[in-house]
Amino acid sequence: MSLPVLYLRSRALPRTAAALACTALLAAWAAHWLQAQPHLTHGARVPVLALAPLLASSAIGTSLYAAADELDRTAVRRWWPRRLAHLLALTVPAAAALALAVPGHPEAFGAPGMVRNVLGATGVAAASAALIGARLSWLPMTVYGGAVYLAAPRTPGGAASVWAWPMQPGPQVWAWAVASAAFAAGAVLYAVRGARRERD
Amino acid sequence: MTVTEAPVRRKAPGPALRTEVRRGVGPWTGLCTALTLGVTMAAKADQWQGDWIETQSLLHTGATLLACPLAAAAACWQGARDHRRSTDELWRSTPRARWQRMAVAALPLALWAVAGYVVALAGSSAATWPYAGGGGPLLSLVVVDAAALAAMALLGFAVGVLCRWRLAAPVLAVLMYLLLGVPNYSETSTQYLDPAVQYVLWDRLPVWWFAPAMAAWTGGLAVAALTAVAARRRLAALVPLAVAAAVAPLIVSTGDGMFRDDPAAHRIACTEGSPQICLSGHQEHLLPQVTEALSGLTGRLEGLPGAPKRYVDRPPAQHADEARMPTPNVGWYLLRGRLQHKEDFAWQVARQLLDRDCPVHEAGSRSWNRVTGTDIAVAGWLIGSHTAQMTYVPDSPELRRLEAMPDAGRRAWLGRYMSARNSCDASKVPVL
Numbered sequence: 001m002s003l004p005v006l007y008l009r010s011r012a013l014p015r016t017a018a019a020l021a022c023t024a025l026l027a028a029w030a031a032h033w034l035q036a037q038p039h040l041t042h043g044a045r046v047p048v049l050a051l052a053p054l055l056a057s058s059a060i061g062t063s064l065y066a067a068a069d070e071l072d073r074t075a076v077r078r079w080w081p082r083r084l085a086h087l088l089a090l091t092v093p094a095a096a097a098l099a100l101a102v103p104g105h106p107e108a109f110g111a112p113g114m115v116r117n118v119l120g121a122t123g124v125a126a127a128s129a130a131l132i133g134a135r136l137s138w139l140p141m142t143v144y145g146g147a148v149y150l151a152a153p154r155t156p157g158g159a160a161s162v163w164a165w166p167m168q169p170g171p172q173v174w175a176w177a178v179a180s181a182a183f184a185a186g187a188v189l190y191a192v193r194g195a196r197r198e199r200d
Numbered sequence: 201m202t203v204t205e206a207p208v209r210r211k212a213p214g215p216a217l218r219t220e221v222r223r224g225v226g227p228w229t230g231l232c233t234a235l236t237l238g239v240t241m242a243a244k245a246d247q248w249q250g251d252w253i254e255t256q257s258l259l260h261t262g263a264t265l266l267a268c269p270l271a272a273a274a275a276c277w278q279g280a281r282d283h284r285r286s287t288d289e290l291w292r293s294t295p296r297a298r299w300q301r302m303a304v305a306a307l308p309l310a311l312w313a314v315a316g317y318v319v320a321l322a323g324s325s326a327a328t329w330p331y332a333g334g335g336g337p338l339l340s341l342v343v344v345d346a347a348a349l350a351a352m353a354l355l356g357f358a359v360g361v362l363c364r365w366r367l368a369a370p371v372l373a374v375l376m377y378l379l380l381g382v383p384n385y386s387e388t389s390t391q392y393l394d395p396a397v398q399y400v401l402w403d404r405l406p407v408w409w410f411a412p413a414m415a416a417w418t419g420g421l422a423v424a425a426l427t428a429v430a431a432r433r434r435l436a437a438l439v440p441l442a443v444a445a446a447v448a449p450l451i452v453s454t455g456d457g458m459f460r461d462d463p464a465a466h467r468i469a470c471t472e473g474s475p476q477i478c479l480s481g482h483q484e485h486l487l488p489q490v491t492e493a494l495s496g497l498t499g500r501l502e503g504l505p506g507a508p509k510r511y512v513d514r515p516p517a518q519h520a521d522e523a524r525m526p527t528p529n530v531g532w533y534l535l536r537g538r539l540q541h542k543e544d545f546a547w548q549v550a551r552q553l554l555d556r557d558c559p560v561h562e563a564g565s566r567s568w569n570r571v572t573g574t575d576i577a578v579a580g581w582l583i584g585s586h587t588a589q590m591t592y593v594p595d596s597p598e599l600r601r602l603e604a605m606p607d608a609g610r611r612a613w614l615g616r617y618m619s620a621r622n623s624c625d626a627s628k629v630p631v632l
Contacts, residue, residue, distance in 0.1 A: 012366070019367060037385060047381070051374050058370035065366065135284070138370040139232075142273060146266040147236045150258070151243030 011086065016063040020056055020094045027052035028101035042105040043169070049109045050166055052101065053117035054138075054145050056094045061125030061137030063090065064195045072194070080191040087187055091122045106170055113170040120165060120179030121145070123186030130186075134195040216304045224281075226308035229274040233267045233316025233349070240266065241324050248324070250331030250537045251530040253401050253482075255324050256341055263317050263345040264396035265381055271313035271349050272356030273373035278309055279360020280368065302430035306357040310350035317349055331537030333485025338401070340411035347415035348395035351422035352376060358425040389455030393417065393448060403465035403480070410458045413447050420444025468512065475501075478512040479528070486528055486539065493542040494525070496584040497550060504611065506618030508553065523553040543588035550579035558624035567626035573598050574632045578617060598632045 008014065027048050034044045064086070066072050072079065095118040099111035106112045121141050128137040145166055152167035153160050161168050165175035220226065240262040241248070241255075248254035282288045291301060325337055359372055380396035391397050395418055399406075424441035428434050451458070467481035475498055477491045494511065501507040508523035515524065526548045528534050533545055554575045558568075573596070580593030581602050593599050602610065613630055620628040 047377075051377060055370060055374050059367055062366045062370075135366060136277070138367075139273075139277075142270065142370060142373055143232045143236060146270055147239040149266060150240045150262055153243070 007082070010067065011063050011065070013063060013086075013090075016059050016090060017093075019059040020090065020097065023052055023055045023059065024094070024097035024101050027098055031102045042108040042110070045102055045109040046167070048102060049113050049117055050145055050149055052098050053114065053121040053166070054141060056098060056118055057121035057125040057141055058138035060087070060090045060094065060122050061129050061141075062134055064126065064129040064137065064190060065134035065198075066195055069195070069197050079194060083194060084187060084191040087122070087126055087190060091118065091183075094118055094122070109169050113168065116168075116170075116176055116179045117166050119183040123179070123181075123183030126186035126190040127182070128186075129195040130189040130193045131196060133198040135198060137195075217307065220304055221308040221311065224308070225274050225278050226312040229271060229309055229353075230312030230316040230319075232270055232274070233313050234319040235316075236266050236270060237262045237317065237320035238323060241320060241327075245327065246535060247531040249327050249530070250534055252328060252332055252335050252337055254530050255328045256337050257398070257401065259321060259324055260341055260345055261396070261398065262320075264348055265377065267313065267317060268348055268352040268380060268396070269373040269376035271309065272352040272359075272376045273369040274313075275306065275309040275353040275356030276360035276363075276369040276372045278305060279357040279362075280364055281305070281360075283364050298432065299427075299430040302357070302361070302426065306354055306426060309357060310353040313349040313353045314346045317346060333483075333537070335482070338406065340406045340408075341399070341401075343411040344395060344414045347411075348418050351395075351418035354422035354426045358422075358429045361429045389452050392451050392455050392458065399459065401459070401462075403462050404459040405462045407458055407460055413451055413458075416447045417444050417451060420447065468514075470510070475508055476510045477525075478510060480513065483513075483528065485537075486534070489539040490525075490528060490545075493539055493545050494549060497546050497582045500582055500584065501614075501618070504618050505615045506621060511549065523549065524555075525549040525552060543583060543585055543591070546583045547579065547588065547592050550582040553582075554579055554621050556622055556624055565626075570631070571626050571629045574617070574629060577602055577632060578614070601632055 030052075031045045031048045034040055034048065035042060037044065064083075095115045098114045098118055102110050102114050104110060124141040124144065125137045128140045132140075148164040148167055152164035156169050157172055161172040161174040162178055165172075165178045168175035237259065241258060244258060248258050282291060292298075294301075321337065321342060329336075356369075356372055356376075360368060365371075380394060383391040383394040384396065384398060395414060420440045420443040424437045424439075424444065427440060428437040431437065462482075464481040468478045469481055469484035469487065470476040470478040471487050471491055477487055477494060479487055479490065498511075509521040511523050511525045513525050513527040526533070526545065528539055528545070533539055533541055539545065556571070556575070576593055577596050577598035580589045580596060580599045583589065583592070589599065602613075605613065613632070616630045620630070623629065
């Protein structure tokens with residue numbers, strides 16, 4: 001078996017890709033169902049924009065687990081390009097698929113907001129994998145997402161676009177800045193350090 | 201001589217439970233629960249601080265929709281611990297019963313989740329109490345929320361034992377959110393089985409058996425799941441399942457009937473003297489502030505025939521001697537026990553006072569436009585403040601004419617006007 005195939009299998013990437021595809025399908029169905037409800041508008045897609053990126057980032061974060069971490073670190077080749085490629089190869093299709101799940105009305109929890117949330121959440125998950133381990137990398141974003149879910153003010157923009165960036169409808173610049181910074185920081189941290197070795 | 205050994209007494213799980221409570225993911229679960237609820241409550245403090253119902257409603261939403269999935273996910277992680285550590289076989293070699301091991305590992309999660317909720321409840325109650333004018337949180341809702349949190353933790357643990365997928369915990373969190381959140385979109389009586397449903401408690405109280413029934417329902421399901429996973433005799437799971445199954449029809453069939461009228465909310469408390477300002481028993485402590493906010497309006501109407509003798513924050517609005525005023529709710533008129541937007545409050549009272557509630561076919565006619573212009577001008581004059589008038593009645597010739605009248609003439613005109621303030625006959629409304 002070739003090395004890339006072995007790598008894909010060692011990281012359970014086929015299963016992760018399947019989980020991401022299921023997430024996108026579920027998000028598309030949920031967004032459609034919510035908009036079909038009487039008295040609800042496109043803004044009702046907010047749970048989809050909060051939960052689908054959380055699920056996608058959890059799948060990506062847990063896929064960063066290395067079962068034989070010590071063995072990996074003995075390799076002659078540098079790991080950071082592979083780690084970065086691994087992260088991007090999952091994040092980009094996930095963001096694209098989830099963006100397609102919320103078509104129309106980009107200003108009201110549509111595709112731009114979805115892409116931003118996938119990037120931000122994946123960045124937090126990647127950083128968590130580097131700092132606390134890949135298997136528990138879903139926890140920080142879950143806690144953060146839960147904390148800002150009801151706390152975010154109804155009026156978008158202002159300081160909330162920084163501290164509650166996942167709950168902004170779409171075009172808020174500061175929300176994009178924070179999410180992009182989170183993704184960049186998480187990607188760099190993971191690419192350089194790899195996932196933290198776990199004891200249990 | 202036959203020596204018989206005394207039966208070995210099994211140690212109580214006390215020390216093991218204490219160790220589990222202090223270590224592992226349990227304390228983090230409590231911290232995350234308190235943090236999630238604390239951030240939610242702190243960010244929306246303007247919308248609940250000073251009102252027990254609003255305080256507990258938001259806390260209930262946060263605890264059931266956010267903290268329950270979180271507790272379930274954390275417990276799911278804990279449930280898969282032995283699998284991650286590959287210590288399953290090692291544990292099987294110990295004399296401790298499987299259910300005992302499972303209970304000792306699962307209970308701390310439930311306890312910590314409830315502890316996090318109690319911390320958030322204590323903080324929110326301490327923040328509301330100084331401005332609420334008495335009262336306290338509803339104990340039955342606290343019990344329902346705490347039982348739901350504990351139940352979700354036990355259910356999550358059972359899922360963790362069974363499902364060894366790496367993604368099981370976050371997937372369970374999302375599924376729990378959907379399971380708990382989606383029934384809020386429906387309006388059937390089965391939604392009352394959902395502990396996350398939003399209860400309307402503004403003027404209602406839960407019946408006495410509401411909390412035990414909900415706790416039996418959620419707890420029964422959770423204990424049944426844990427028993428099925430942990431007990432040697434798995435059929436024992438049928439007992440808690442039967443309890444849950446027995447309670448569920450009661451909850452569904454009663455539905456909205458699980459809430460009765462709140463006597464304090466339906467009691468009207470009024471000020472002495474004339475006119476009377478009346479609020480519900482829950483807001484009795486606000487009467488001085490509301491009276492002061494309406495002093496300008498009531499002062500200008502003093503002694504006029506047709507002026508209301510009572511201002512009440514509920515229907516019937518069109519009683520000859522009564523006028524309706526808005527309820528001073530937290531989030532707009534009330535901020536930490538202080539009445540704000542007083543000019544808007546007085547404006548709303550003035551508009552309600554002159555509300556004619558006439559058939560639609562009258563609207564648009566020339567005579568009716570005159571009546572509408574007169575009503576708005578009088579409402580603007582009643583609220584008094586020039587800045588408020590500029591906001592609500594900009595550029596009104598009727599208002600200028602009313603202000604230009606001599607006092608005696610204006611009182612005479614207002615007397616005639618107030619006698620016809622709710623009339624749908626335009627000819628009865630005096631020309632301004």
